[in-house]
Amino acid sequence: MSGQRAAVIGIGQTQLARRLHMSIAEMTRQAARRALDDAGMDWSDIDAVVLGKTPDIFDGHLFPEHFLADALGAVGKPLLRIHTAGSVGGHTAIQAAHLVQAGLFEKVLTVAYAKESEGDINWAVSGGGLPFYSPLVAGPGGYFAPHIRAYMRRSGAPDHIGVKIAYKDRRNAALNPYAHNPDPTITYERIAQSPMLWEPIRYLEACPSSDGACAMVIVSDAHADRGALPPAWILGTACRSEPSTAPRRDTINPVGGREASRAACAQAGITDPQREIDCAEMYVPFSWYEAMWMENMGLADEGYGWRRVEAGDHEIGGAMPINMSGGLMSGNATGATGMIRFAEAAMQVRGQAGEHQVDGAKRALGHAFGGASSYFAVWVVGSERP
């Protein structure tokens, strides 16, 4: 990676839930304040702010940067907004990292949020009745379900893999203090017996819809030791996109995701992600996608994602822990979700993840995707200064 070194020294999250007792300004400030406290900084220490949010149609806010500039300490400073559908939180964090790596700023605050409770996400995902575009024939899960079935056919994965992943994520969510309605009494049977929504996706294999915010303070080498906790060094970052309707596109193992992981790992000096990455936080809205994205990110051989699940590798104590936070089963605040994955990866290498900490995690991968598997953002963070 060329440019100056960058590290995460502050992380803040809010509860994932329907947050009816705070405004968007108050919710994003809560995450940002927690990140500043973690970094040992105040608003005035920050040079620039990079903001991401949920798609505009979800909450009806078109210019969040206008009404959040003073709330987020950006008065008189550059404030950038990033917009890439569901992957936005990942892209936003990467943009903040690039501003530091490029040497433009020393201390950047990055914030991403969603206030889904102010709108109606199912209506919004359907496009609001825009003329000339094909309606979402089967609802949001109905877009992804056929690709899951295709993965099952291609890889020979048995039917219960989705249940097993959801069971692991829902148990992990109970260890995450920010999780949306976690249930420590969850059982495998309850997930297996939950209603089939979009076959093969069951109700408890799908994520909830949440409000929430996440923030990080990303700084240059000179400021990396300011916080009480060790920094998470940003070792590699990559974004890729691909057109959703391209003929013969591989929607199960999209080339955009594969290339993003390969590029981020190459920058981090990683040649064998399965051996050199200790754990990963990935954007898994429906549980089956964990097995698919493990392959896409190079964390399992092609066709072996489900086998790693079957072997229990994805558990916190396993060989390749995935979504220690519970992933999206601990809440999906769309605009924030990608940044939460990136932040949770950084928390692991800082030893900051509490009950869902992976012992001795040194290198972690954060992943976000958006649209019809059209946008990908990946970063690799590590505990050792590169």
Add this chain to the structure above:
Amino acid sequence: MTDDASDEGADAMLSEPWTFHFPYTRTTGPVVGRFLLGLRERRIFGLRMEDGGVLVPPHSHDPRTSRELTEWVEVGTAGEVTSWTWIPEPSPQHPLDRPFGYGLVVLDGATTGMFHVIDTDGDEARMKTGMRVKVRWARRLKGHITDIASFVPVDAPEPDYEPEPVELEEPPTAARWRYDNPFSTDYTILAGEALSHHLRGLAEGRFVGMRGPSGDVLIPPDGADPFTGEAVTEAVELPDTGTVVRYCVVNIPVRGQQVEVPFVAADILLDGADSTFMAMIQGIPPRDVRLGLRVRVVWAEEAERTTGFESVKWFEPTGEPDRDLGELEEYL
């Protein structure tokens, strides 16, 4: 702005007016909530800023330093206009149907300007920077910024009504205050040239795709070849038949969908096409749907067909033998 007539290709494109509308609900949080509920009682509250000034309307944080603010201050309901603009011809979305001003009003005891409507009975000559104004309360007080109907000159007569708070089902709390924020914007949506070919075909009960420079036939076409980015220009008529290459069984009702659950939604590869699109499958029990199943479109009745996807009702099995999956591997 480009004149439509000079916009090359505009004639070949379908366009439709479209109103984006959604009733969003805003969550105010405790600070803005307290301000709005104060209006309901015809009182105006602000917060003391770090420089000693008073911020009205208040926010949870200092506008310069971003630090949290906590000291509440009640301010007056009259003040001074520090800046203004005039709206000579109000549109239907404006709050008044006669000419009026928008201005910044610094209320007595406040140090920041509140942006609001200044009503001088349509008389621009009465608008002055430095003019004294007072609140004209709305007839019904809802805990919303429009509880201040407008600001009027201090010597304006009082209205002939007594403002009254709207009754609420339970006592309001500032921390959980919410209000409706219907959002509505008018657009004209252009389909683009390539998609217009396809949509006009649908209205006639025909599938029309577009061939791109890479040789692929795309349906529905979005105007550009996804591999080269070049325009797709050659319209290609396609048959009514195709093959199921991906599908799922939908067990929950989908907004706006007329058929009963469970139903199958499938990605269909039309014969002669290279891209797929999603449609419903009917005429076969969901458990019998499979990859490689041969299907034919069922068009809507001619009178019901439009230049939209409603023209495709669904697909049904043709009864032909399934396609060999080996030939479809690139799509599976």
